[in-house]
Amino acid sequence: MATSASPRSGNAAMPVLLVLGAAALSAALLLWAIGDRIFASVFCAGVIGLAVPFLLLDRRRAGTPALEAAPRHDISLLRSALDCSADAAAVTDSEGRPLAANAAWHNWFGPGGPLDLAGGETLREALVAARRDGAAERHGLSLGGVPASAALRSAGADGGHVVWTLSRPAEKDITADARRLVAGETGDRLGLAGVMSLVADADGNLIGASRAFLVRATADGSAVPGTPLVDLLTVSAEGALQFAREGKNGTPLRIIQAPLTDAAEDGPSLFLLLDEAGPIGRDGGANINALLEILPLGLALADRDGRFVYLNSAFRRAAGLSRDEEPTWPGDLVVDEDKAAVSDSVRRFARGPSMSGDIAVRLRSKAEEPVALTVAGARGLGDAAVLLSLKDNTEEDRLKRQVAQATKMQAVGQLAGGVAHDFNNILTAIIGHCDLMLMRHTPGDSDYDDIQQIRSNSNRAAGLTRQLLAFSRQQTLRPQVLQLPDVIAEVTTLLRRLLGETVKLQVKHGRALGPVRADPGQLEQVIVNLAVNARDAMPDGGTLTIQTYSVSADDVRRMGSEILPIADYTALRVSDTGTGIPANVLPKVFEPFFTTKEVGKGTGLGLSTVYGIVKQSGGFIFAESQPGEGTSFVIYLPVNRAEASTSGRKAKETAGELWGSGTILLVEDEATVRAVAERALTRHGYTVLLAENGEAAIEILERERKIDLMISDVVMPTMDGPTTAREARKMLPDLPILFISGYAEEQLRQSIDLERVSFLAKPFSVQKLAEAARDALHAK
Structure with a gap:
């Protein structure tokens, strides 16, 4: 099959032909000019000899493929x-x-x-x-x-x-651990000592077994998990337990059952089997003790009178015993109220048939939490007649408490967020109507003071919603770069009135304090809450000390805290000389609705609010207390290296310029809030178009393309605020957007993937709405 020359090879040969033609033409001209054939021939050969190697070298370079571009990163x-x-x-x-x-x-x-x-x-x-x-x-x-x-x-x-x-932390599966033990090297070692072992479920089906058991129980030394034990073991006419494959002449067996879970009747069990022909007396007790020591279960043996014969290490840990403690009776481990029940159970199982049962007891070492003690009758173990099992549930209980606490905090936070959203809508309408009424009244009018009182009470209610959101870390913060001494100076006068004459206030400031970024209003609330708690802890008077100092990264490193990251901090310590907090109460002080005050004197939200504000500000708070010596709360706020913001100064410069012009599209599903906002914006010179939901807003945008600003609620039925804003931006890419909502700004911005949007938290006043609209239009 013939092949044709590629264009590339043809292009490479072209320069060679051109050089040969030029050399021949030059030789012909020389021959015509001087008439010397020899000179013309030598000239032509020299030109060809010099040009062709260079052309061939260039051709080789041209034929070398260029390095391909490095491949891009492969996400797959x-x-x-x-x-x-x-x-x-x-x-x-x-x-x-x-x-x-x-x-x-x-x-x-x-x-x-x-x-x-x-x-x-x-x-x-x-x-x-x-x-x-x-x-x-x-x-x-x-x-x-x-x-x-x-x-x-x-x-x-x-x-x-x-x-x-x-x-995630690995879940402890005691059944799987026991199965691995009996089927592995531990089971082999037990087999050498004459002890066969297996694990079976509550229905008597095999889960795992040692090789010593399988060799005796099956023909090929293996058994499928799930095999019923009744197929492997049988009971003779005399009532002795035997291997089924050994028949009537088989060796009688002794069996010990140890439940692996608290539900002894419904859970798996560990079984130990020994030949009746080789009884274990006092000399064989060491083998049983060695067996119990290597098992990961809390096991102990007691004789017929109820005295302890042996306790393994796991049982000691679960019972809270030290290495030197040697209890005589099982009742010595429990509180006085449970001693009689434990003694009766041990004696009953020691003299009765080989059965097991659970009783709930409270250990002396952990009297506040009941545990399950499993008691089982044991036969053929020399002096031992009862096997006791105690499971250490400390880690499991701790994890359960953590999960329950996290679930409770999450549920309360969601409830607080929903209540605050609806409540803020109501407060927005009340405060807005008060502002509109105040525009028609002047100080001295008969209704002026009443309107002011309504507005003041509404602002107090708004403060309650912020407090609800604070402990769930959902409140809207307005962080600024500030110095802690300035915040303390602003609130000092208020603190002196709150503390009264019996409490002395001391304020100390350290040197070289770094600036922090936080909401000054929320920090003031933190200081006031801590001061009020300190006052209540000093009913007979005392001293409240507020101290600020710097903490360097080296200081944090020397502290060795697992919670506090290594960085530079500015610390705030609030200390009192009051009654202190008991050690069992100290871990619970930041929990919502937890209070040690009398009924009607505390809501249980004070310290949880403080905790929420500090954590949302990126800081850390720790409580230190000794009963009778006072309490200290230490707050660590990371040092902010950025320049102080000038937004506050710019806002003050333009605070009086609230009059505006232009067309505003207002999207709000709450009729009362929509009415107040329309009147407020109209009074400040704007033309307002109303939409009760996102679909109505899109219809207006399709008709009216001359929209200067869209103000929209965030949470609305059918089409929410962010979705409405994205559709609006498709028609008007440069449209400024101002979101209003009763939810927290930080929480909402995580779900809003739009640029150039502003946010105004509810409840807001008429002036705040006008300022926000002006700023949004100026930022266009």
Whole structure:
């Protein structure tokens, strides 16, 4: 089959032909000019000899393929690499948005991420620490009610990416542990000592067994899990237990049952089998003790009179015994009220048939929490007649309490957010109508003072909603770069009135305090709440000390705290000389609705509000107390290195310029709020178009393209505010948008992926609405 020359080869041969033609033409001209054939021939050959090698070299270079561009990063390859991890793993950008994640990540968090769940604020702090320090770890987290640990480390040439690994604590499966023990080396060692072992479920089906048992029970030394024990063991006419395959002449067996769960009748059990021909007397007790010591269960043996014969290490730990304690009776382990029940159970099972049962008792070491004590009759173990089992539930109970607390906080937070949203709508209408009425009245009018009183009470109600949102960390903050001494100076006069004459106030400020970024109003609330609590703790008077000081990163490192990240902080300490807080109460002081005050004197939201404000401001708070010596609350706020914001100064410069012009589209589903906002904006010179929902707003935009600003509620039925705004931007790309909502700004901005939007929190006054509209129009 013939092939044709490629265009590339033809193009490469063209320069050679041109050189040969030029050389021949030059030789002909020389021959015509001088008439010397020899000279013309030598000239032609020299030109060809010099030109052709260069042309061939250039042709070789032209034929060498250029290096292909380096391939781009393969995201699918990155996902495959992440799938090698059994934990939830992902690579995110510097803001925590996932670029690639493994299947475990998607199964856990779905389309969202851990930052969207309850407990995500701790991960945000870890993300900042990882970007700053290169790596960060957080343990004891609760993400949406699920216990977890997190490890973050920065990655990439510029450190602009973060690798996340989130893991859940491994659930302890005591049945699986027992199965591995009896089927592994432990079971083999027991077999050498003459003890056969197996694990069976509540229905008597085999879960796992040692080789010693399988060799005796089956023909080929194996058995399928799920095999009924009645197929392997049988009972003779005399009532002796025997292997079925050994027949009537088989060796009688002794069997000991140890339940693996608190539900002895409904859960799996560990069975130990010994030949009747080899009884275990006093000399064989060491083998049984060795067996009980290596098992991961809290087991003990008692004789017929109820005295302890042996306790293994797991039983000692579960009972809270020290190494030197040697209890004589099982009743010595429990509180006085349970002694009689334990003694009766031990004696009954020691003299009765080989059965087991559970009783709920309270240990002396943990009197506040009942535990399950399993008592089973034992035969053929020498002096031992009763087997006792005690499970250590400390870690399991701790995890349960953490999950319950996280679930409670999440539920209360969601309730508070919903109540605050609806309540803020009502307060917006009340405050707005009060402002409109005040425009028609002047001081001295008969109705002026009444209207002011209504407005004042409405603002107090708004403060209650902010307090509800504060402990659930959903309140809207207006952070500024400020100095703590300035905030304390603003609130000092109020504190002196609150504390009264019997409490002395001392204020001390350290040197070289770094600026912090926080909401000054919320910080004042923190200081007032702590001061009021301190006053109540000093009924006979005392001293309240407010102190500020700097804490360097080296100081934090020397503290060795597992909670406080290494960074520079400005600290605020509020100390009193009051009655102090008991040790058992101190861990609960930040819980919502927890109070030690009398009925009617405390809501239980004070310290939980303080905790929420501090955490939402990026800080940390710790409580220190000794009964009778007073209490100290220490707040650590990270130092902010940015320049102080000038937005507050600009706002003051233009505070009086509220009159405006233009057309505003107002989208609000609450009729009362819509009416107040329309009247307020109209009074300030704007033309207002009303829409009761997102669909009506889109219809107006299709008719009226001359819209200067859209003010929209965020949460609305059918089409919410962000969706309405995105549709509006498709028609008017430069349209300024002002969102109004009773929910927190920080919470809403996570779900609003729009640029150039402003936010105004409800409830707002007429003046605040006019200012927000003016600022949104000027930012256009």
